Amino acid sequence: MERSRLPAILEKHHRPICIVLYVVGIIWFVALAHNAFNHGTYFSENALLPGLVQGDFHSDSLATQYLESLKEESEKHTSGMPYSWLAGQFTQLGLDTFTHNFTLHYPLGSEKVFTGKNVYGILRASRGSSTEAVVVSAPYRPPTSLLQGNAPSIALMLAMASFFSKQVYWAKDLIFLVTEHEQLGAQAWLQAYHRTQSGAGVLNHGDLEGRAGAIQAAINLEIHSSQVSHIDVKVEGLNGQLPNLDLFNLIHRLCQRENVYHTFKNRGNHPQPETFHGWVHQVGTLFSMISSQASGVPTGNHGLYHRYGIAAVTLEGQHSMHHPRNRRSVSFQQLGRVLEGVCRSLNNLLERFHQSFFFYLLPATNRYISIGVYMPPFGMIAGGILVKALALWYSTSCAAEQQEQEKVKKIDYGLLGGFPTVVMVHIVSVLLHNAPYRFSQVGRYLALSAEDSVFLGTFAFCASLLVLPYYISRNLGLQNRSWEIVKIYAVLELGILVFAGAVYNFSLALIVTVAYTPVALLTSPSISRWRRWLKAAILLLVHPLTMLFLFVLMDTWSNFSDLPPNKLLWKTYIATKRALMYSVVDGLIYSNWVYDVAVQCLLPVWLLFWQIALHPIQ
Amino acid sequence: MNTPWAECIAKRVELSTPLNSWKRVEEGVFLHSQGIAVYSGGVFHETPFCLLFGGFLIRSWQSYLHLIFVGCDLLTAALLASVASSYSRQLLEQQKNAVSQFASDASHLLLTSSALGTGVVYVAAAYLFCPYTIASCVAQTTSVFANLIIAAAFASMVKGYPVIFGTLVALVAYQSFYPVCLMVPGILFFMQNDSHNLKAALLKPLLSFLVSLGLLMVISAEVAGGWEFLEATYGFILAAPDLTPNIGLFWYFFTEMFEHFRLFFLATFQINAFVYVLPLAIRLRKDPVLLATALLAFTAVFRSYPALGDVGIYLSLLPMWKHLYPFMRQTFIVGCMFVATSVLGPIMYNLWIFSGSANANFYFAVTLAFNTAQVMQG
Numbered sequence: 001m002e003r004s005r006l007p008a009i010l011e012k013h014h015r016p017i018c019i020v021l022y023v024v025g026i027i028w029f030v031a032l033a034h035n036a037f038n039h040g041t042y043f044s045e046n047a048l049l050p051g052l053v054q055g056d057f058h059s060d061s062l063a064t065q066y067l068e069s070l071k072e073e074s075e076k077h078t079s080g081m082p083y084s085w086l087a088g089q090f091t092q093l094g095l096d097t098f099t100h101n102f103t104l105h106y107p108l109g110s111e112k113v114f115t116g117k118n119v120y121g122i123l124r125a126s127r128g129s130s131t132e133a134v135v136v137s138a139p140y141r142p143p144t145s146l147l148q149g150n151a152p153s154i155a156l157m158l159a160m161a162s163f164f165s166k167q168v169y170w171a172k173d174l175i176f177l178v179t180e181h182e183q184l185g186a187q188a189w190l191q192a193y194h195r196t197q198s199g200a201g202v203l204n205h206g207d208l209e210g211r212a213g214a215i216q217a218a219i220n221l222e223i224h225s226s227q228v229s230h231i232d233v234k235v236e237g238l239n240g241q242l243p244n245l246d247l248f249n250l251i252h253r254l255c256q257r258e259n260v261y262h263t264f265k266n267r268g269n270h271p272q273p274e275t276f277h278g279w280v281h282q283v284g285t286l287f288s289m290i291s292s293q294a295s296g297v298p299t300g301n302h303g304l305y306h307r308y309g310i311a312a313v314t315l316e317g318q319h320s321m322h323h324p325r326n327r328r329s330v331s332f333q334q335l336g337r338v339l340e341g342v343c344r345s346l347n348n349l350l351e352r353f354h355q356s357f358f359f360y361l362l363p364a365t366n367r368y369i370s371i372g373v374y375m376p377p378f379g380m381i382a383g384g385i386l387v388k389a390l391a392l393w394y395s396t397s398c399a400a401e402q403q404e405q406e407k408v409k410k411i412d413y414g415l416l417g418g419f420p421t422v423v424m425v426h427i428v429s430v431l432l433h434n435a436p437y438r439f440s441q442v443g444r445y446l447a448l449s450a451e452d453s454v455f456l457g458t459f460a461f462c463a464s465l466l467v468l469p470y471y472i473s474r475n476l477g478l479q480n481r482s483w484e485i486v487k488i489y490a491v492l493e494l495g496i497l498v499f500a501g502a503v504y505n506f507s508l509a510l511i512v513t514v515a516y517t518p519v520a521l522l523t524s525p526s527i528s529r530w531r532r533w534l535k536a537a538i539l540l541l542v543h544p545l546t547m548l549f550l551f552v553l554m555d556t557w558s559n560f561s562d563l564p565p566n567k568l569l570w571k572t573y574i575a576t577k578r579a580l581m582y583s584v585v586d587g588l589i590y591s592n593w594v595y596d597v598a599v600q601c602l603l604p605v606w607l608l609f610w611q612i613a614l615h616p617i618q
Numbered sequence: 619m620n621t622p623w624a625e626c627i628a629k630r631v632e633l634s635t636p637l638n639s640w641k642r643v644e645e646g647v648f649l650h651s652q653g654i655a656v657y658s659g660g661v662f663h664e665t666p667f668c669l670l671f672g673g674f675l676i677r678s679w680q681s682y683l684h685l686i687f688v689g690c691d692l693l694t695a696a697l698l699a700s701v702a703s704s705y706s707r708q709l710l711e712q713q714k715n716a717v718s719q720f721a722s723d724a725s726h727l728l729l730t731s732s733a734l735g736t737g738v739v740y741v742a743a744a745y746l747f748c749p750y751t752i753a754s755c756v757a758q759t760t761s762v763f764a765n766l767i768i769a770a771a772f773a774s775m776v777k778g779y780p781v782i783f784g785t786l787v788a789l790v791a792y793q794s795f796y797p798v799c800l801m802v803p804g805i806l807f808f809m810q811n812d813s814h815n816l817k818a819a820l821l822k823p824l825l826s827f828l829v830s831l832g833l834l835m836v837i838s839a840e841v842a843g844g845w846e847f848l849e850a851t852y853g854f855i856l857a858a859p860d861l862t863p864n865i866g867l868f869w870y871f872f873t874e875m876f877e878h879f880r881l882f883f884l885a886t887f888q889i890n891a892f893v894y895v896l897p898l899a900i901r902l903r904k905d906p907v908l909l910a911t912a913l914l915a916f917t918a919v920f921r922s923y924p925a926l927g928d929v930g931i932y933l934s935l936l937p938m939w940k941h942l943y944p945f946m947r948q949t950f951i952v953g954c955m956f957v958a959t960s961v962l963g964p965i966m967y968n969l970w971i972f973s974g975s976a977n978a979n980f981y982f983a984v985t986l987a988f989n990t991a992q993v994m995q996g
Contacts, residue, residue, distance in 0.1 A: 358976070
């Protein structure tokens with residue numbers, strides 16, 4: 001039968017093509033951090049009019065007073081939040097003040113119940129009809145908290161509320177929100193505000209007594225001291241969602257105007273970005289963003305707003321002694337001016353943020369890589385997967401034809417032949433996906449903590465899955481079926497996973513692609529025992545659990561680089577357990593998808609590859 | 619169907635259009651029972667007969683509704699299987715009559731009964747396990763019933779019952795308008811099978827079609843108490859005033875369009891659904907069943923409110939021509955496109971509507987790719 005020649009050429013040369021695509025794609029992607037390949041940020045939304053008016057916030061002494069009295073107050077409530085003090089301050093400023101109760105039924109282990117309370121005040125707009133609102137929020141941290149204190153942000157927020165309440169130009173309501181229990185409070189408040197339930201329904205969000213209009217934007221404050229050296233802007237949200245780039249630009253522009261040194265991922269801009277060192281610096285910033293976006297965990301409370309279509313960022317003020325450029329520290333006055341400018345710009349908005357990019361990567365505070373720029377190199381890296389699928393399809397159909405002509409039926413090349421295996425690994429993955437709750441129940445009988453039981457359970461489950469190929473090939477009689485067909489399924493599923501993932505959480509998709517493309521090209525059954533073991537070892541290296549361990553190891557190593565190896569490994573082991581637990585719990589509370597993706601999408605693909613690598617060959 | 623997913627699935631725009639969502643049927647039935655004119659509002663677009671039928675189902679069978687939908691799907695699958703088996707028998711007979719004229723080296727291209735037999739199983743399995751039909755059954759769309767009637771019409775065609783065929787096509791055309799083009803392959807089929815009495819072969823299905831359609835219209839007018847239903851059903855199908863996103867091509871174009879071009883493009887788009895009837899009928903005159911399937915596929919792409927349920931039925935008919943697969947060029951690419959667009963569609967929709975980060979273009983690009991895949995495969 002006549003066939004077109006293109007697939008034949010593709011089949012013949014697909015290995016070099018795949019390798020070239022992969023290598024060139026990666027080089028291209030890394031090169032994007034250089035200014036010659038990325039673009040300078042600009043404002044798309046003209047209504048923002050940043051910095052058009054002279055800021056006149058001057059209540060920095062008031063902020064200092066608030067800080068003193070808040071510190072005094074928090075000494076009295078060492079573990080809780082001074083609700084009445086906060087509500088009292090809001091009421092004194094003339095805001096509509098409400099408190100909001102929420103309850104968390106902790107889903108795993110001993111099923112504890114946690115309660116919390118948020119306090120918020122609404123400054124009603126004098127020139128609007130309460131149809132739109134802007135949120136300024138700050139998490140409250142008691143002195144016993146392990147994280148850096150956040151009292152200065154609340155003090156600054158109160159001082160700003162006091163200043164704002166005297167102004168006449170507000171067209172949108174301003175909501176000043178103080179949340180308890182970090183992200184939990186913010187999540188509960190947002191759910192209650194929109195009256196929706198996300199996650200598995202373990203968070204009882206209660207109801208709000210007062211609301212303003214649709215929230216247009218939110219600024220979350222985390223200022224750790226009254227004198228900070230720089231402001232760090234955080235954008236990565238839940239499941240890797242990002243705020244509109246215009247909001248990021250706005251903060252950047254106003255910080256520049258008020259002479260506030262600001263950074264992204266705690267890394268300032270390189271003085272000479274065009275040089276090699278400048279490029280290396282920007283690559284570092286880019287990869288730092290990719291690694292935090294890939295985890296799907298919000299870097300601050302702002303990350304939870306994104307799901308509701310609200311652009312939000314966190315401004316973190318840090319005081320670091322050994323910052324590269326020891327500039328003059330930033331005072332409350334300057335911070336207040338920045339925030340005033342931001343709020344006034346947001347007040348100017350005529351429609352919600354939609355003009356600028358939602359899909360971007362940032363190598364510096366004033367450069368961006370848009371989706372149109374980063375997708376081609378990504379497409380090249382992932383393109384190898386599709387080429388491989390096409391080549392496999394061609395070679396199997398040729399082989400099937402040849403077999404038919406020779407009239408010997410040795411191997412079944414039917415598409416349905418791979419089906420039982422594929423269905424089986426998916427069933428197994430669904431089982432594992434629903435297992436953590438059972439693991440924690442079993443763990444309770446064995447007097448294990450929920451963290452231990454979930455980790456050990458998952459580990460044991462994954463380890464037992466390693467023998468699945470032997471079971472499958474013995475009991476389903478797959479020796480006569482083509483492994484290529486199974487591989488086509490696996491490769492296609494991987495391709496769909498990474499391309500679909502790239503529009504949701506690009507960084508996660510990128511990491512998965514970079515790790516799995518070589519595996520997708522390499523995996524095949526081998527007769528030589530050494531090769532077989534080598535392939536199995538490579539596969540084990542990209543098992544989702546191993547990948548989690550490796551990433552935690554890298555993270556631990558970068559934080560505690562002076563630890564001896566055995567302690568480092570032990571610390572990593574503990575952190576991995578915790579990371580797994582958090583990903584399960586975050587999935588249940590916030591509907592973070594990392595665990596779901598790893599178990600329901602990545603694990604089946606991996607199992608298929610494992611099955612192929614250990615496929616018996618006569 | 620009883621899981622919490624069902625509601626979620628029923629809300630998907632890919633499955634439930636204003637024309638086939640069960641929620642709207644319920645709404646219409648309720649309005650009707652309250653004595654409110656159903657068709658004067660903009661909610662209900664089903665035919666009056668469907669109103670009667672839906673009302674009957676909801677009143678008497680409410681708690682068994684799931685089972686009825688599942689039963690209909692099973693019945694459809696059985697009918698399709700019977701279509702496939704009699705069609706393959708006919709193919710074999712044709713081959714037996716013509717085998718002497720073939721070249722000797724074409725022997726490996728000859729059909730065998732076992733290959734066609736597996737085709738029958740594949741047709742039923744394809745209908746029952748096709749994710750599109752399963753989802754549209756779970757979503758309780760009225761496409762399930764339309765598919766049942768289409769399958770019955772196919773069965774009556776290949777088994778050679780012209781009168782029943784005419785009635786069934788009248789019923790399904792009455793219900794969703796576009797399948798009216800099935801008359802062409804039907805008449806061709808009967809004329810070929812009954813070559814000594816062409817007039818009867820032409821007139822029987824045609825007359826039965828016209829008479830049943832007329833009857834249905836009269837009954838409808840009686841039920842609806844007037845002829846306003848024409849405007850609300852066929853007017854709605856033809857003028858496409860509801861621009862809720864779906865898997866079709868209409869909504870995106872008509873949201874962008876200047877009002878004074880609307881009529882022109884409306885005509886162009888609607889003609890698209892029917893313009894292929896004539897050339898295809900000439901090209902595929904030897905094989906009316908293939909023609910009917912191709913027409914189903916084209917109307918599934920070019921109708922104003924397509925749903926995945928419409929796609930499911932013609933996809934499941936394709937295994938009847940399993941023996942032609944080696945001659946198809948883009949099977950793999952088209953298959954990949956189907957899978958990829960089915961995954962990407964909901965994702966893009968979610969990003970656009972819920973996260974607010976993507977926009978309509980993303981979703982439309984995916985639906986466009988989906989339709990391209992359908993056309994390429996057609």
